Amino acid sequence: MRAIRPLALAAAGALALTACGGGGESVDTGGGGGGDGGGDNVLVAAVSAQPDQFDPHVTNAYPSFQVLENVYDTLVVPNAEDLTMEPSLAESWETSEDGLTWTFTLREGVTFHDGSEFDSADVVYSYNRIIDEELANSYRFANVASVEGPDPQTVVITVTQPTPNLLALIGAFKGMAILPEGAAEDLDLTTEANGTGPFQLESSDASSTVLTAYEDYWGGAPSIDGVEFRYITEPAAALTSLRNGEIQWTDNVPPQQVQALGEDQDVELASTPSVDYWYMSMNYDRPPFDNPQVRRAIATAVDRAEVTEAARFEAARPNQTAIPEDSFYYYDYAPFEPDEDAARQLLQESGVSTPITMGLMVTDEFPESVTAAQVIASQLEPIGVNVEVEVLDFATWLDRQDQGDFDAFMLSWLGNIDPADFYEQQHISNGSSNYQGYSNPQVDQLLTQAATETDEDARKELYDQAAKIIVDDVSYLYLYNPDVVQAWTPGLEGYRIRADRAINFEEVQLP
Known part of the structure; x- marks a missing residue:
């Protein structure tokens, strides 16, 4: 059985990690990790709402996926430039001539945040959990007859009819994340996480969610020590916090100020047409x-x-x-x-x-x-x-x-x-x-x-x-x-704005 350091409840009573900006008890590992405003190498990002929970297979809330994008991986992932699918946990794949069998070769040397090794059993478990429990994205497997792992580095997905968008179905967003085998039995996935992504979930409460860098990330250790997501509902307040240096990044930009901000030397502004x-x-x-x-x-x-x-x-x-x-x-x-x-x-x-x-x-x-x-x-x-x-x-x-x-x-x-x-x-x-x-x-x-x-x-x-x-x-x-309109502090490097609003911070370097 795999385990990960739990997010212990800091107060008695049930935890409600909702997307609202109000109440809810604090959860914390006790490890700090930047929850007090971070350190010199912790990115503080302002988002408009709080995650409703952290189970990627259950939640439909974008505020949750803003966090989970940095915690979990999928077999394939949209390219940042044109959203075509490229390798992630699967390093390659091939399709049979009749289009009914997809064979994925998995990346070697990948570990979960608890140090356990990633292999095909984790993919089979994750996909079958979504299918068998009819979770939020079970419809994405409507044409899937079976998911099998004939060996640790191979996953075979058999479909009942040609499915030209299978890669998009399994990789478009972290609702299709790969969890470790048995994760739902070992963890409370509403408040805990164990992914293969560049950051680990450290703590979350009614004001912020804190991630810390996973040094053994298969893509290379992140350039920063962690990320603190702060919930700032009002766009004007988020912009003020950016200008004051209290945060370094936000996607909560006042739309009426977008044109003026393009000429503001104190803010780096970027926008791109979305797929929303x-x-x-x-x-x-x-x-x-x-x-x-x-x-x-x-x-x-x-x-x-x-x-x-x-x-x-x-x-x-x-x-x-x-x-x-x-x-x-x-x-x-x-x-x-x-x-x-x-x-x-x-x-x-x-x-x-x-x-x-x-x-x-x-x-x-x-x-x-x-x-x-x-x-x-x-x-x-x-x-x-x-x-x-x-x-x-x-x-x-x-x-x-x-x-x-x-x-x-x-x-x-x-x-x-x-x-x-x-x-x-x-x-x-x-x-x-x-x-x-x-x-x-x-x-x-x-x-x-x-x-x-x-x-x-x-x-x-x-x-x-x-x-x-x-x-x-x-x-x-x-x-x-x-x-998509986002803003960050001048001098921040390594961040790419994306049409699909996926927020990836592993390559960010703070000024």
């Missing part, structure tokens, strides 16, 4: 939002350009189909032009009496969601839809989403690489992230077919067809694609 999208979705199980004419009326009343300008200023582009313009899979389809009269007509045709009250659930830990919701509320009021903006902490937001306790909600999808990431589990019937309760047999068929189509042009056509129906049905009301 922001959206609003309505609950199909709650009248009148089960009525397609009501949803289309709301989609017609929303001025996406105005929402984008308010929420992101120049750092985003309106888009009604999720996939960004610079992608091969971009679909230029925008059926909803803002038109109050047309929206009122659609409401009249729906047969639903007005005014309609709609609760719109957002979280203050992503302030742009609050701004966007307020603009949408002002746009819907003239057509007879009274929006009650519900501003929640992120933990409550996630819980209510899971329970289906909402009229409508707003947030973003981050780190999408393959076109399936943009549509499949959000809109296929019984999809793991289909919280709105959407079901369209034609969409199911198109998305299922697209997932196994090996011809890229034919695959794009299938996703285009599915996207058109999804947009017309207003399963999601897509809003915009934001840029």
Whole structure:
């Protein structure tokens, strides 16, 4: 059995490592590791929200993956430049002629943070845990018949049909992390971690999470001694902390200041188009939002350009189909032009009496969601839809989403690489992230077919067809694609901003 130094509870009672900025008890190893503000060689990074937990196979929260990206590895990983898949724990792979067998050769000399050796049994365990327990990313194995380790350095994945995006499925983000065999039995993975990544989880509490460098990391010891993630919800406060030297890096940059910061000698600013999208979705199980004419009326009343300008200023582009313009899979389809009269007509045709009250659930830990919701509320009021903006902490937001306790909600999808990431589990019937309760047999068929189509042009056509129906049905009301905008102290070297928002600090050198 493998073990790792536990994160002991510092106070009695259950620990709730939520993504909210409020309470929660402290967890600490007792080893320090920079929890008091770090040392001279500890990077202090400001992020907007607290991890909800540290089990990579269970959490869906981006604040958790900001940390876990530095703690765990996957078999393959997106390249920082163009997001194509490259080796990580697997140093090479090959595919059989019929496309049904993928054979991965594992990297030698890799150890977990407890010093135990990594081998194929860990991959088999990790993948089968996700599959057997139907965890958050089990859908990624929909075509997988078996995962086997015929010898310590080889993993064979057999699929039931050609799966052209298998590498993206198993490597796109750390939700597919490789854990040591038996980890879920040996550890409380909500508060503990044992990865093969460049940093070890040292401590976490309601104000920060601390990582320390893993000197035996297979890619070479990190250049810094550790990372302290501090939770600073307000972008203006994060920027002030950066200027004051209290932190050295943040991705919580006030969007209205992006242009001015580009000329600020006291801040190093970088931005790049993302593979993210922001959206609003309505609950199909709650009248009148089960009525397609009501949803289309709301989609017609929303001025996406105005929402984008308010929420992101120049750092985003309106888009009604999720996939960004610079992608091969971009679909230029925008059926909803803002038109109050047309929206009122659609409401009249729906047969639903007005005014309609709609609760719109957002979280203050992503302030742009609050701004966007307020603009949408002002746009819907003239057509007879009274929006009650519900501003929640992120933990409550996630819980209510899971329970289906909402009229409508707003947030973003981050780190999408393959076109399936943009549509499949959000809109296929019984999809793991289909919280709105959407079901369209034609969409199911198109998305299922697209997932196994090996011809890229034919695959794009299938996703285009599915996207058109999804947009017309207003399963999601897509809003915009934001840029990734991050800032750090001048002189910090070795950090690369990425379109998928993965945050990697192992090569960072402090000034």
